[in-house]
Amino acid sequence: MREFETRIRQDTDEIYMRLDDEQSERQLLAGRLNMLFRDRRAHAYIRHLMETEARLSREAWVRSTDTSDLVCGEVMSLRTTILGQMTEIRESHAADRKRQIVILEMLRAEHRRSTEITGLRTAL
Template sequence: MTEFATMVRQDTDKIYRRLDDVQDDRLLMSGRLNMLHRDRSAYARTTLLMEREARLSRKAWGWSMDASDTAHSDVRVLRTTVLAQQTEIAALRAADRARQAQLVETLRLMSTLQTQKMAPKRTTKSTLATTTTPTTSVTDEQLKRLIDQGVANALAARDADRSRNGEDSHDSGTGIRRQAPFAR
């Protein structure tokens, strides 16, 4: 019987220990449940904050995509503009090269004309002998002055004719004033 009593006591101790463990587990679970119950409002607030943050993040993402699309289209427009301007610059450079070639050719011809001897004058019926003019080198500035002087002389001669003729034009062009016809 002693063995039986010892065994019953040991079993009873095991049962009490298990009951204590179960009681401890129950108290622990009750504490956790109370803690969850107390933190429920904090969890709810955290959930709302997370949802709001997610909503704002989606909205910001949409705005950034719109801005990215706008920037992308602006870059395309700028790229097209740059390509068009590069084409125009190439055309202008080609035209400039052509004009420079024409200018070089014109300067070469002017230089040739300045250094070339003038052809002798041909004889006319009034002169039996031919006359030649000596060649002289003329600079561009001298040539311009000669042209300006010739234009100025022609304008002065025209103005002199007008002042001599007056408004009624009785001058025959010889400097002699025509007389008015006699009355019959």
């Protein structure tokens, strides 16, 4: 009979220990759950910040791409303008050289006439 009482006490003690362990584990889980509920608002705010940052980053990238395309178009336009002006400058230089040749020929002819007139005057 004593053995039976001892066995019952041991079983009862073991049951109470398990109940205490279970109660401690439930309290721990309840504490963790409460912490998660408290942190939920902070996590939602962080998610909102991250989504806002991602959206602003995409918008900045689109603006950057648009600006880059615009600048590229402007550069191409300026290159075309410069090439056209370089052609005009070359044509102006060629026309100027022709005019200089004509002027030199006219000056030489004038010099010859002047020399002939001077020679005729001295001969008279």
